[in-house]
Amino acid sequence: MGLLKNGEWQDTWYDTSDGEFKREAAQLRNWVGAEADEQGFPAESGRYHLYVSLACPWAHRTLIFRKLKALENHIDVSVVSPYMLKHGWTFDRSEGSTGDRLHEADYLHQLYTRNKADYTGRVTVPVLWDKVQGRIVNNESAEIIRMFNSAFNHITGNQDDYYPEALRGDIDAVNEDVYEHINNGVYRCGFATEQSAYEDAYLALFAALDRVEERLSKQRYLAGSRITEADWRLFTTLIRFDAVYHGHFKCNRQRLEDFPALSGYVRELYQWPGLEETVNFSHIKGHYYYSHTMINPTQIIPAGPDIDFTSSHDRQQMS
Numbered sequence: 480m481g482l483l484k485n486g487e488w489q490d491t492w493y494d495t496s497d498g499e500f501k502r503e504a505a506q507l508r509n510w511v512g513a514e515a516d517e518q519g520f521p522a523e524s525g526r527y528h529l530y531v532s533l534a535c536p537w538a539h540r541t542l543i544f545r546k547l548k549a550l551e552n553h554i555d556v557s558v559v560s561p562y563m564l565k566h567g568w569t570f571d572r573s574e575g576s577t578g579d580r581l582h583e584a585d586y587l588h589q590l591y592t593r594n595k596a597d598y599t600g601r602v603t604v605p606v607l608w609d610k611v612q613g614r615i616v617n618n619e620s621a622e623i624i625r626m627f628n629s630a631f632n633h634i635t636g637n638q639d640d641y642y643p644e645a646l647r648g649d650i651d652a653v654n655e656d657v658y659e660h661i662n663n664g665v666y667r668c669g670f671a672t673e674q675s676a677y678e679d680a681y682l683a684l685f686a687a688l689d690r691v692e693e694r695l696s697k698q699r700y701l702a703g704s705r706i707t708e709a710d711w712r713l714f715t716t717l718i719r720f721d722a723v724y725h726g727h728f729k730c731n732r733q734r735l736e737d738f739p740a741l742s743g744y745v746r747e748l749y750q751w752p753g754l755e756e757t758v759n760f761s762h763i764k765g766h767y768y769y770s771h772t773m774i775n776p777t778q779i780i781p782a783g784p785d786i787d788f789t790s791s792h793d794r795q796q797m798s
């Protein structure tokens with residue numbers, strides 16, 4: 480685990496000197512198909528390459544949108560190794576990993592310096608790479624999924640809209656709560672180095688889970704009767720919850736399986752056509768338990784839990 484300083488790789492853990500984990504904002508924020516960027520990053524089949532980790536909940540969002548929006552034949556993917564140690568994300572061809580299918584790089588940080596030789600910052604997945612210009616388009620998952628939602632529609636013919644105009648106010652409000660207290664909230668629990676920082680994050684996390692549980696006990700999806708990006712953004716944290724966050728990150732007031740609405744909801748989304756192919760528990764558990772040696776110095780990867788996400792749920796009855 481580390482970061483780049485003026486293009487040099489440094490093996491250092493997050494700075495949690497005040498006890499709290501603070502996520503660095505993604506720096507590379509260009510937009511495929513935006514009017515001002517039409518010259519720079521036009522939507523074209525085969526032009527862009529997506530770098531992901533199957534373990535990472537942020538990268539998982541982009542893989543889900545690639546699937547939902549029928550982009551698999553238009554945007555290729557490289558999958559990093561699940562184990563993120565002194566070189567950060569690396570490439571190999573072990574089970575489920577692909578190696579760097581574009582550049583044959585050994586380390587993800589080499590792509591960041593290929594993009595900008597003196598880059599300073601964290602080296603994160605996902606990354607959307609432009610093969611024509613040989614540079615990174617964007618490394619912020621929230622923006623990559625918005626591009627995937629609409630920028631390639633004329634190429635794929637897929638018009639499904641997960642950020643519909645009429646629901647944007649509601650989606651944005653839910654996203655903010657879910658991002659702050661759940662998606663990032665589990666990390667704020669797990670990476671805290673002071674008891675009080677952990678407890679604050681833990682209380683905020685479970686208060687937010689109670690809010691989404693309540694909402695989903697009355698309506699089928701977060702923004703009503705229609706599935707939207709807000710649901711997929713929540714899903715990638717929920718699917719990891721009992722396997723990783725409950726134990727490894729100490730998010731243990733209760734399991735996700737103990738929430739009546741959320742446990743059905745996570746199953747409905749898992750059973751969405753094609754979705755299961757984007758979920759890899761061996762990378763998910765392997766990554767967290769083996770990489771975070773200051774939380775789990777033995778690097779033992781737990782065998783359980785044994786949860787059947789293909790079992791039936793009763794969400795069909797909801798409006």
Ligand SMILES: N[C@@H](CCC(=O)N[C@@H](CS)C(=O)NCC(=O)O)C(=O)O
Nearest residue numbers: 505535537601603604605618619620
């Ligand atoms: N804001 C980014 C966050 C991505 C992120 O933090 N990814 C993690 C993996 S789950 C990562 O690559 N961490 C490496 C690091 O922080 O050094 C996004 O949503 O795309």
